[in-house]
Amino acid sequence: NAGVTQTPKFQVLKTGQSMTLQCAQDMNHNSMYWYRQDPGMGLRLIYYSASEGTTDKGEVPNGYNVSRLNKREFSLRLESAAPSQTSVYFCASSTAGTDTDTQYFGPGTRLTVL
Amino acid sequence: AQSVTQPDIHITVSEGASLELRCNYSYGATPYLFWYVQSPGQGLQLLLKYFSGDTLVQGIKGFEAEFKRSQSSFNLRKPSVHWSDAAEYFCAVGQTGANNLFFGTGTRLTVIP
Numbered sequence: 001n002a003g004v005t006q007t008p009k010f011q012v013l014k015t016g017q018s019m020t021l022q023c024a025q026d027m028n029h030n031s032m033y034w035y036r037q038d039p040g041m042g043l044r045l046i047y048y049s050a051s052e053g054t055t056d057k058g059e060v061p062n063g064y065n066v067s068r069l070n071k072r073e074f075s076l077r078l079e080s081a082a083p084s085q086t087s088v089y090f091c092a093s094s095t096a097g098t099d100t101d102t103q104y105f106g107p108g109t110r111l112t113v114l
Numbered sequence: 115a116q117s118v119t120q121p122d123i124h125i126t127v128s129e130g131a132s133l134e135l136r137c138n139y140s141y142g143a144t145p146y147l148f149w150y151v152q153s154p155g156q157g158l159q160l161l162l163k164y165f166s167g168d169t170l171v172q173g174i175k176g177f178e179a180e181f182k183r184s185q186s187s188f189n190l191r192k193p194s195v196h197w198s199d200a201a202e203y204f205c206a207v208g209q210t211g212a213n214n215l216f217f218g219t220g221t222r223l224t225v226i227p
Binding site: 040041044058090092102106 | 146160206214217219
């Protein structure tokens, strides 16, 4: 039982390049989330998927797209990376809507955009 | 609007001393409250959570937190800090079915031997 896994762990991009961050969970959770973490700002929600087949914008969605590929996998895509997207990205999952609505986090992807 | 405030950016304590990390929230409905810990270069690990019932909740690693509705607070405490507790601590508030957690900006804990 690996929990929430993310790939890659580190990535350096040039401005304008694209990339996809991968996330998978093996806890049979319905909901999945993408956050970014910036110094002094805590975590901010980019997008979430309440269930397979649905996605919704969070607090800071501009410049990102997501795909809920199946119940296990939720990817985050940067179509044209900008230096402002330099951040640490965390994926999380939960059984939202139940009494045990707790989010479990992956180890993160550290992205630098030059 | 929902918000979480962690007023202390950085706290330094001696090993063996007691610890209290402050968290205040602003939330219209009955909140669900969480404390997470993040070690350097790692993801977030859940320490404890409050959903309902007893306002004093116990977590992992000897941590506890008390929900005080009248003060809109959910402070984290530990009676005796260990060097391995050095990390960043995040308070978060959410609501079942709302599909979002609001995080504070974090408190970095340094432990002096």
